[in-house]
Amino acid sequence: MRRGVAALLLLALLSSCSRTIYEAHFAPPAQLAKISEAAARAPFIKCHMPDGRVFVLQQWSIEEGTGLVEGFGIEYDADRNAKSGLRRQSLKLADVALIETNRPYNVDVGTGPVIALAIGTGVSVILSVICLATTQASSGGCFPHATRALAP
Amino acid sequence: MSKHAGILALALCACGDPGQLGRSVVAPSDVTTHVALTSVPVRGAEVTVVRNDSRKLTGELLAATDDTMTILVDGTIVRLLVDDVQRATVTRYENSALIAGLAVWSAIGAVAGISHGLLAIVGEPIWSGIATGALIPVMADEARFASTDRRWDFKFLHEYARFPQGLPPQYAARARQSGSATQ
Numbered sequence A: 001m002r003r004g005v006a007a008l009l010l011l012a013l014l015s016s017c018s019r020t021i022y023e024a025h026f027a028p029p030a031q032l033a034k035i036s037e038a039a040a041r042a043p044f045i046k047c048h049m050p051d052g053r054v055f056v057l058q059q060w061s062i063e064e065g066t067g068l069v070e071g072f073g074i075e076y077d078a079d080r081n082a083k084s085g086l087r088r089q090s091l092k093l094a095d096v097a098l099i100e101t102n103r104p105y106n107v108d109v110g111t112g113p114v115i116a117l118a119i120g121t122g123v124s125v126i127l128s129v130i131c132l133a134t135t136q137a138s139s140g141g142c143f144p145h146a147t148r149a150l151a152p
Numbered sequence B: 001m002s003k004h005a006g007i008l009a010l011a012l013c014a015c016g017d018p019g020q021l022g023r024s025v026v027a028p029s030d031v032t033t034h035v036a037l038t039s040v041p042v043r044g045a046e047v048t049v050v051r052n053d054s055r056k057l058t059g060e061l062l063a064a065t066d067d068t069m070t071i072l073v074d075g076t077i078v079r080l081l082v083d084d085v086q087r088a089t090v091t092r093y094e095n096s097a098l099i100a101g102l103a104v105w106s107a108i109g110a111v112a113g114i115s116h117g118l119l120a121i122v123g124e125p126i127w128s129g130i131a132t133g134a135l136i137p138v139m140a141d142e143a144r145f146a147s148t149d150r151r152w153d154f155k156f157l158h159e160y161a162r163f164p165q166g167l168p169p170q171y172a173a174r175a176r177q178s179g180s181a182t183q
Helices: A002-016 A029-040 A111-136 A144-150 B002-015 B096-139 B151-160 B169-177
Strands: A018-027 A044-048 A054-063 A068-076 A087-092 A098-108 B046-051 B056-064 B068-073 B076-081 B085-091 B145-148
Touching: A018 A029, A018 B151, A029 A098, A044 A068, A054 A087, A111 B096, B046 B068, B056 B076, B056 B151, B076 B169, B085 B151
Parallel strands: none
Antiparallel strands: A018 A098, A044 A054, A044 A098, A054 A068, A068 A087, B046 B056, B046 B085, B056 B068, B068 B076, B085 B145
16 A cells, blocks of 8 residues: 555656747747648647737637637736737737747656655665664664663 | 754755756656646746856746747847857756755754764764765756757757747747847
């Protein structure tokens, strides 16, 4: 049971030692072709408006024929306060100043060091247990002087 | 057992992703699809600017053009001419909490090593080596920064700005009103 908890903790620790960064590509609506390849693999897009607002959308689509950008997302004002909850958004492409594609990546920043310290800690625990056991067995173990001093 | 679980829990907290900023093209090593829409950053990255007179300025990057960059420093909008800037460094992600967590873990491990008695003579140097080896690569992780000291490269900054489309009118007006434009 304890081993399972420790393993789960370690797994959670390792999986949390990463940082998310975003591959971003930019294009004004008139030059959408520039980012078509990046857009095809980006789960999010941001529509930056001339007045500073930004719409962050997922499950998005751009219909150049109708000139509409649609998707589920959140509208933020220029101060980046959310003006709406997650809901369906529909924007005129002509009203957008800049389109940004966002593709998140995980960057590992600490898995190796955490594994090294976890192994070291594991060995340390085993040594502590051995020392405790041998000392209690009155054979001196890791603390021969202390054992001698305590001896009757 | 509970002591070591506590150490792991402490390190877990230190490793937690605070939802840092940072946008750039990276190697396609590990694409994640488990990002909530609300976690997508909508503010500019933290940028540290070293001016020609060696003074440093750190704030949120609002906008960057070929000849100016605009930064929000403690609620004040500061516009800098690119010619006045010696170096610009963007923080793509933070790892100071991770460094602190690993340092605490290392220190606790070193203290706990006393319980090894005479074996600590061998164990402590080994633990020190492991701890140092764990900390150095995290502390020396230069990938968390994107920087340049060449003025013609400053245009890379615009992808980290809150307003990559350029400063909106109300912010441009605030910059003028604060009298901090082109400091």
